Amino acid sequence: MMGATYTTASSVEDAVAAMAAGARPVAGGTDLVVGARQGKKPLPQALVGIHKIPGLDGIGESDGGLVLGALVTHSALVSHPIVRGRFTGLADASAIVGSHATRANGTIGGNLMNASPAMDTGAPLLCMGATVELAGPGGRRTIGLDELWAGPGQLSASADELLVSVNIPAPSPGTGSAYVRLQYRRQMEIAVVGAAAVVTLGGGAVMDARIAITALAPTIHRVPDAEAALVGGPPDEARVDAAAAAAAAAARPIGDVRASVEYRRAMAVVMARRAIMTAVARASGQDMAIPASDSTYGS
Amino acid sequence: MKYEIILTVNGVAYPVEVDAHASLLHTVRDQVGLTGSKEGCDDSECGACMMLIDGRPVNSCSYLACQADGAEIITVEGLAPGDDLTPLQSAFLAEGGVQCGFCTPGMLISATALLAANPEPTPDEIRVGLSGNLCRCTGYDGIVRAVSKVARG
Numbered sequence: 001m002m003g004a005t006y007t008t009a010s011s012v013e014d015a016v017a018a019m020a021a022g023a024r025p026v027a028g029g030t031d032l033v034v035g036a037r038q039g040k041k042p043l044p045q046a047l048v049g050i051h052k053i054p055g056l057d058g059i060g061e062s063d064g065g066l067v068l069g070a071l072v073t074h075s076a077l078v079s080h081p082i083v084r085g086r087f088t089g090l091a092d093a094s095a096i097v098g099s100h101a102t103r104a105n106g107t108i109g110g111n112l113m114n115a116s117p118a119m120d121t122g123a124p125l126l127c128m129g130a131t132v133e134l135a136g137p138g139g140r141r142t143i144g145l146d147e148l149w150a151g152p153g154q155l156s157a158s159a160d161e162l163l164v165s166v167n168i169p170a171p172s173p174g175t176g177s178a179y180v181r182l183q184y185r186r187q188m189e190i191a192v193v194g195a196a197a198v199v200t201l202g203g204g205a206v207m208d209a210r211i212a213i214t215a216l217a218p219t220i221h222r223v224p225d226a227e228a229a230l231v232g233g234p235p236d237e238a239r240v241d242a243a244a245a246a247a248a249a250a251a252r253p254i255g256d257v258r259a260s261v262e263y264r265r266a267m268a269v270v271m272a273r274r275a276i277m278t279a280v281a282r283a284s285g286q287d288m289a290i291p292a293s294d295s296t297y298g299s
Numbered sequence: 300m301k302y303e304i305i306l307t308v309n310g311v312a313y314p315v316e317v318d319a320h321a322s323l324l325h326t327v328r329d330q331v332g333l334t335g336s337k338e339g340c341d342d343s344e345c346g347a348c349m350m351l352i353d354g355r356p357v358n359s360c361s362y363l364a365c366q367a368d369g370a371e372i373i374t375v376e377g378l379a380p381g382d383d384l385t386p387l388q389s390a391f392l393a394e395g396g397v398q399c400g401f402c403t404p405g406m407l408i409s410a411t412a413l414l415a416a417n418p419e420p421t422p423d424e425i426r427v428g429l430s431g432n433l434c435r436c437t438g439y440d441g442i443v444r445a446v447s448k449v450a451r452g
Contacts, residue, residue, distance in 0.1 A: 003300050006319035006365040026363065030343070033322075034361045037342035043320050049366050099431025100409065101346070104355040105362075187430035188344065 008049040012056075012135050012164060018048035020137045020160040025050045027071055028105035030098060031114045056109075056164065059083070064170030070109030070163045074121075075100075077108065084290060087168060088282055089124030089177030089196050089275075095291035096120060096181065099188050109163040115149050116190075118215040122149075123196035124179040126220060127210035130168045136161040149219040172208065175200040176282025178292045180274045181214065182267045184258075186294060191215045192259045195247060195271040197279035199235070206231045211243060211276065216251035216268055223250040226272065235280040240273060247272035304368035306331060309377025317364045324348045324359040327374060335375040335404045339433070346432030349405035350374050356412040358431075375404035378411060387411060390445035398436035406432050410446045419450050 007023065009015035015025055024044035026032050028051070036043040050056075056069035059080050066087060068077075074094035077083050084091045097103055097111070097120050111121050112132065126145045133142050134157050143156070150156045157163075171177070181194035194214030200207045209230040212222045226246035230239055253264035278292045289295040301316045306323075308331055315330045327350070328334050336359060339347035343358040350359045351373040379385045387410055390396070397403050406429060413420060413428035420428060425446045426439070434442065 004319035005300050006302060006363065008365070008368070026366065029362050029366065033363060034343045034358075037361050047319060047363070047365075049363070051366060099343075099346070100412070100428055101349060101356045101358050101431050102343070104412075105357055185430075187427060 004043065004045050004047070006047045006049065009053055011053060012162060015048055015050045015053060015162050016135055016137055016160060018046070019162060022046050023048040024159075025162060027051045027107045027110050028073065028102075030102045030106035031110055031116075050162070062167070066166075066168040068108050068166040068168070070107060070165060072108045074098075074103035074106055074108070074111075078103065078290070086171055086175075087124075087128060087177065088288075088290060089127065089179045089198060089279070089292075090121060090168075092179040092291045092293065093120035093124050093196075096183070096186070096189070096293055102188075108166055112145070112148065112166065113155065113157070113163050115151075115153050115155050115219070117149075117152050117217060117219055118191045118194070119220070120179065120181065120191060120194065120214070122220040123194060123212040123214045124177060124198070125166065125168065126212045126222060127177065127196045127198040128168050128171070129210075130166050132166050133164045134161040135164045140164065142167070146221065151218045171198070172200045174202050174207070174283055176279045176284070178275045178278035178282060178288070179214075180271050180278065180292050182259075182271055183293060190258075193253070193264050193267045193271050195268070195275040197272075197275040199230070199276065199279040199283045201235070201280070201283040204234050206233065206235050206239070206280075209243070209276075211247050211272065213247055213251060213268060213272065216253045216264060218252070221250075223247045225250065230276065235276070240276050240280070243276055244269045244273035302365055304365060306364065306367060306372060307370065308333060308372045308374060310371075315364070319363075319365060321364045322360055323350065323352075323357070323362045323364045323367050323372075326364040327359065327372070333374050333376050337401055337404060339401070339405075343431075344433070345402070346405040346409060347402055349408040349432065351408055351412060354412070354415065356409055356431075373408070375407055378407060385411075387414070387445065387449045390448045391442065394445040394448060395441035396437060396445040397441075402432055402434040402436075406434065406442055410442075410449075413446070414450060420446070422447060425450075 339345035
């Protein structure tokens with residue numbers, strides 16, 4: 001037996017070639033290596049380090065939208081003024097991933113490709129209409145996040161496709177976003193239940209709404225009924241309650257060591273309401289603290 | 300398969316030979332011979348193994364040694380030269396931030412990274428910044444006081 005192997009990729013093409021030969025990519029190691037240490041899954045026999053590939057760690061603006069390289073860390077996202085200002089729900093999420101060490105090393109590409117239904121960045125990015133660019137042996141393709149996730153830890157992408165970038169379109173004027181999770185502690189935590197909302201206001205009415213739920217189904221997904229309930233009038237209590245109830249009604253949670261099915265269902269409506277109200281407040285120009293999860297209790 | 304890599308720890312280059320799966324922590328402790336960084340949980344919960352890699356705080360138990368090839372690594376031994384102490388280390392001693400000492404190397408690395416990113420953290424920001432580091436003796440108050448003391452200058 002030859003034992004485990006490791007190579008360092010110096011380009012996307014290098015990485016894809018190694019992956020096509022069976023290697024798994026590793027960047028910050030905060031899912032793959034930590035998961036192995038926790039005994040969830042052994043480390044892959046063949047690894048390719050992608051952390052030194054040049055040009056993948058940038059946050060760029062494009063027509064008012066953002067292009068995030070796969071190696072952008074959560075720390076970089078949280079401290080970026082445009083992310084905080086116009087893509088605030090993503091800052092809410094990156095601010096609470098793991099610990100400060102997790103955020104300094106964990107990447108947006110790794111977070112999305114790990115396909116956990118409890119990942120924090122997924123719901124806000126899904127609501128923002130983000131797409132991902134995948135590089136494979138046959139070339140590159142772009143797909144929506146809703147097409148990327150196939151189940152818990154399952155991707156529609158094949159094992160030899162590397163996430164290269166995340167593209168977030170420009171938000172319409174009057175848009176605010178938020179991500180909120182139920183957490184038993186503020187750090188080193190995974191969402192027990194989470195929700196994201198992106199709300200566009202015009203003339204005091206909700207013109208557009210995107211609402212997604214986290215850790216409540218096999219994949220993070222949007223809830224069209226909740227979005228429809230919020231759109232078409234002022235974001236008053238009745239409308240917000242109806243939208244939150246619809247979001248919770250779409251939940252298909254599991255029961256596990258962290259929460260029962262019943263508790264997750266009960267908290268789904270609370271998290272959805274907090275996410276919607278925070279997004280509405282931001283859309284109206286109010287300055288709400290980041291991360292929203294730490295400041296929305298009691299609402 | 301064995302890989303020859305160079306770990307630059309506290310400014311000194313150490314050529315070492317490692318397996319693909321070797322952790323940075325075990326390599327620094329067993330091959331480089333610097334045992335200040337501790338193994339607590341071995342899965343990124345406790346922070347006792349924390350090192351700085353190119354200035355970033357990293358749980359070295361869960362980081363591949365191969366990935367640190369060529370990077371600048373700082374461990375607790377390298378915070379100050381020789382027997383000197385940094386102001387932060389002195390403050391930990393003065394404020395009762397050290398009891399058994401097992402968490403102290405990781406705490407110092409985390410606090411150093413925190414102060415580099417945010418030179419004047421509030422007590423709440425200090426608690427958040429150190430929340431990846433567990434201490435079972437001090438009750439944390441002495442540690443938070445020590446970091447506050449240095450932050451206030």
